[in-house]
Amino acid sequence: METVWDLFRRRGYSRREFLSFVSVTASLLALPANLLMSFGRALELREKPVVIWLEFQDCAGCSESFIRSTSVMPSDVLLDFISLEYHETLMVPSGIYAEQAKEDAIKKYRGRYILIVEGALTPAEDGVYCTVGGKANHHLLREAIDGAKWIVAVGSCACWGGIPAAYPNPTGAVPISDLVEGKTVVHLPGCPPIGDVLVATLVHLIAFERLPELDSMGRPKVFYGQTIHDRCYRRSFYSAGKFASGLDDDGARKGYCLYKVGCKGPITRNACATIRWNGGLSFPIQSGHPCFGCSEPNFWDRGFIYKPLSAMPDGFGPKGMLGALAVGTLVGAGVAYMNKKQAKKGGK
Numbered sequence: 001m002e003t004v005w006d007l008f009r010r011r012g013y014s015r016r017e018f019l020s021f022v023s024v025t026a027s028l029l030a031l032p033a034n035l036l037m038s039f040g041r042a043l044e045l046r047e048k049p050v051v052i053w054l055e056f057q058d059c060a061g062c063s064e065s066f067i068r069s070t071s072v073m074p075s076d077v078l079l080d081f082i083s084l085e086y087h088e089t090l091m092v093p094s095g096i097y098a099e100q101a102k103e104d105a106i107k108k109y110r111g112r113y114i115l116i117v118e119g120a121l122t123p124a125e126d127g128v129y130c131t132v133g134g135k136a137n138h139h140l141l142r143e144a145i146d147g148a149k150w151i152v153a154v155g156s157c158a159c160w161g162g163i164p165a166a167y168p169n170p171t172g173a174v175p176i177s178d179l180v181e182g183k184t185v186v187h188l189p190g191c192p193p194i195g196d197v198l199v200a201t202l203v204h205l206i207a208f209e210r211l212p213e214l215d216s217m218g219r220p221k222v223f224y225g226q227t228i229h230d231r232c233y234r235r236s237f238y239s240a241g242k243f244a245s246g247l248d249d250d251g252a253r254k255g256y257c258l259y260k261v262g263c264k265g266p267i268t269r270n271a272c273a274t275i276r277w278n279g280g281l282s283f284p285i286q287s288g289h290p291c292f293g294c295s296e297p298n299f300w301d302r303g304f305i306y307k308p309l310s311a312m313p314d315g316f317g318p319k320g321m322l323g324a325l326a327v328g329t330l331v332g333a334g335v336a337y338m339n340k341k342q343a344k345k346g347g348k
C-alpha cells in the first residue's frame with residue numbers, strides 16, 4: 001500500500017514540501033524537537049490510514065471543517081492523505097453500492113481502520129430518527145466498532161450529543177461513547193471542531209501508532225488542555241478590568257475583553273485562540289464576537305449567549321467555577337484600580 005511520502009511524491013510535491021508538512025504538523029502537536037526526526041521517518045514509512053467515516057444526526061459541518069483544513073496541507077492532498085473507504089457526503093457511490101463498499105471495507109480492513117463518527121446517536125424508538133440503508137444508527141455504529149483500531153468522535157454532537165440533544169431532545173440524542181465498550185473514544189469537540197485538529201490527531205495516530213495524551217473527557221490535551229481565555233490575546237484587558245459592554249460600543253471598538261457581553265472563553269477548552277480558523281487567519285473573539293463555548297457539553301441548553309457567566313442561573317461549568325470567575329473579575333478590576341493609582345502617583 002502507498003505510504004504518506006509516496007502520496008506526496010505522486011502528487012508532485014517535493015521533499016522540502018513533505019518536510020514542511022512534517023514540521024507544521026509536529027508544531028501543531030507541540031512535539032519536542034528531539035521527536036521531529038522519528039516523527040518524519042515514521043510518516044515516510046507508514047501506510048496511508050484507512051478511514052471509515054459515519055455520519056449520524058448532524059449538519060455535516062464537521063466534514064466541511066475537515067475538508068477546509070488549510071494550514072496543515074493543501075486540501076487536494078488532504079483527501080488523498082487517507083483512504084476514505086466510506087463517507088456518505090464525500091464518496092461517489094450512493095445507495096446500496098455505498099453500503100456495500102462500507103461492509104466490504106469493514107471486513108477487508110478489520111483491526112486496521114480508523115473509525116470517525118460525526119453526529120449524535122438517536123436511540124429513541126429504536127433509532128427510527130436516523131437510519132441509513134434501512135438500518136438504525138446505533139446498529140450501524142455497532143457493526144463498525146469491533147473492527148476499528150481507533151475511534152474518533154468528531155464534533156460536539158458525536159462527543160456530547162450537541163445541538164440534537166438540546167432540550168427537549170425529541171430523538172433521545174446521546175454521545176457515541178454511550179455505545180462503545182472496552183475501547184477509548186478520542187473526543188474532538190467543537191461546533192464544528194477545527195479541521196487542523198482532526199488532521200493533526202490522525203497524523204499522530206499514524207506516526208506513533210498510539211493515542212495522543214487525553215484528558216479525563218477523552219480530549220487530546222495538546223488541543224484542549226487550556227481554555228480559550230488562557231491563550232486569548234484580549235486577556236491583558238481582562239486583567240486590567242477593561243471590558244466591552246456592547247458589541248459596538250467604544251470598548252468593543254478598542255478591542256477590550258468580551259466577558260461582559262457573554263464570552264464563555266474562561267470555561268471553554270479549545271484551540272481557537274492558538275490555531276485559529278481559516279488557515280490561522282482569525283477566530284471569533286478576534287472578529288469581535290464572544291466565544292459561546294461550542295466545544296463544551298450542553299453549550300446550547302446553557303443559552304445566554306450574550307449574558308456574562310456571572311448571570312448564568314445554574315452555574316456554567318464545574319461547581320465553584322462562577323465563584324472563581326467572580327474572584328478573577330474582581331482581581332482584574334482590583335489590578336486595574338491599583339494600576340491607575342500607580343499611574344497617577346507616577347504622574348505627580
Ligand code: SF4
Pocket residue numbers: 228229230232233234235236238256257258259263264265266285291
Ligand atoms: S473573557 Fe473572552 S475575550 Fe475576555 S480575555 Fe477571556 S477569552 Fe478573551
Ligand code: SF4
Pocket residue numbers: 190191228268270272283284285290291292293294295
Ligand atoms: S471561539 Fe468558542 S464558540 Fe467560537 S469556535 Fe472557538 S470554542 Fe467555539
